[in-house]
Amino acid sequence: MRRYLPAGCEDGAMDEVVDICRELIRIDTSNYGSDEGPGERKAAEYVAGLLDEVGIPAEVIETAPGRANVLARWGGVSTGPTSGERSDALLLHGHLDVVPAAAEDWAVHPFSGEVQDGYVWGRGAVDMKDFDAMLLSVVRERQRAGRVPKRPIVLCFTADEEAGGHLGAEILVRDHPEYFEGCTEAVGEVGGFSTTVRGRRLYLIEAAEKGMAWMRLTARGRAGHGSMINPDNAVTQIAAAVARIGTYEWPVRLTPTMRTLLGTVGALAGTDVTPENARDLVEEFGGATRMLGAVLSNTTNPTMLGAGYKVNVIPTEATAHVDGRTLPGYEDEFFRTLAELCGDDISIDYVSNQPPWETPYDGALVDAMTRSLVAEDPDALVAPFLMSGGTDAKHFRKFGMRTYGFTPLRLPEDLDFTALFHGVDERVPVDALQFGARVLDGFLDEV
Incomplete structure (x- = not known):
């Protein structure tokens, strides 16, 4: 494996970040949200070996x-102030699992880690083995060169984030709090990527996340023969509730x-921000609108239905699953309206x-x-954004940490980046990986 070196070094010096990303993609860590799947053990052993x-x-x-x-500790001191050093630790975290991928849907095999057309292809290239690779390559080079941060750093690579983190960050926080002693701040995935607005490159740093309310709705009625009149039909009840929830227009909340x-x-467009023009301003983000448009309000999307076992039998019970997402500060409104x-x-x-x-x-x-x-x-703009999905930050915040998402990527203007999260043909530009490694290296000089 070739070494990562900082910017300004000879050609090929940035190859390690690409190599690590490719190797991580080749390790299938698909998370089906059940007991199925390969798990993260092989990837975890690979990461531990690199450290x-x-x-x-x-x-x-x-x-x-x-x-x-x-889990690993690096740099600084773990407790107590030392001359020239800090005692407050910084948590840098990424997850090792990925959502499943069907190879027949992809132009390039999702677990090949192939480099084609200037991109590293594969499941996890964006979510989030790119960040894992950036972090590992930078830490390894700095450790070799003796450029160890004065601030204590906790490195954490987790399991199960794609299913809520219940077998990963949640258990680490609950059962192994000693690993995070002294951590006051945390940096993880999603933020730091660029988008282009009115000809200006704008980097989005995640400073907030919607809450996650995954729910199972159940209607119960009277079973009976499908040929007879039955006003107490569980399927009808659940269908009506799902229709109300799925078509409800949640109000804009800033x-x-x-x-x-x-x-x-708004400053670029020459206008102030109001709830009335918020959606128009979000449209300025092009493909990123699908993500940013979802964080102007609470949302509810029905995703699964279940009922019955025979066409001529009215079942006693019918169910639906709904993916609900709540805005910070508007949880009460969400649950009240849902009821x-x-x-x-x-x-x-x-x-x-x-x-x-x-x-x-x-x-x-x-x-x-x-x-x-x-x-x-140098010409870029930087601003915060609210993430529509969820990350392990929800669990680490239980320690009272200030948390951010920062996976720096300078992206082509015509790349529909947000479509690649959990999407087909997930890929990340090679030069964006190398850019991210340089930015993370500079970031560690600052912290």
Whole structure:
């Protein structure tokens, strides 16, 4: 494996970040949200080996058969102030699992890690083995060169993030809090990628996430023969509730994070931000609108239906699953409205219910992220955004950490990047990986 070296070195010096990304993609860590799948153990051992190789002791923690996490401490001191050093630790975290992929749907095999047309292809190239590779390559090079941060760093690579983190970050936080002692801030996935608005490259740093309310709705009625009149039909009840939920138009609500982001866009467009023009301003983001449009309101999307066992039998029970996402500060409105839409005859059970979060977009860590980006892209704008999905940050925030998403990628203007998350033909530009490694290296100089 070739070494990663900082910017300005000879041709080929950035190859390690690409090599690691390709190797991680080739290790199938598909997470089906069940006992099926290969788990993360092989990837965890690979990651631990890369750290051990440069003298950073790493521990693999298995939370269920094959479901493995990696933890290591690096740099600084773990407790107590030392001259020239800091005692408050920074958590850098990424997950090792990926969502499944059907090879027949892809132009390039999803677990090949092939490099074609200037991109690394494969499941996890965007979510999020790219960040894992950037982090590992930078840490390895800095360790070799003796460029170890004065601030203590906790490196954490988790299992099961794609199914809510219940076998990964949730267990680590609950059962192994000693690993995170002293951590006051955390940086993980999703933010830091570029989009282009009115000819300006704008990097989005994740400073908030919607809450995750995955729910199972159940209607119960009277069983009977399909040929007879039955006003107490569970299928009819669940279908009506699903239709109400799925077609409900949630009102626009501007959180502090989105006011800041849209204020940046509004300045380019020459307008102030209001709830009335918020959706028009989001349209300025092109393909990223699918993600950013979803964080202007609470959302509910029905995703699964279940009922019956025979065409001429009215079942006693019918179910539906709904993916609900709640804005920070508007959870009460969400659950109150949901209860009204369901009505008294529908029961609600939560498959996963995790609160939203929002971190103030200020302070030294935000400054470090901004400076490291601008150092590599001087004309860029940097602003926060609210993430429509969820990450392991929800679990790590239980320790009171300030959390951000920062996976720096300078992307082509015509790349529909947000479509690649969990999408077919997931891929990341080679030069974006190398850009991200340079930015992370500069970021570690700042923290």
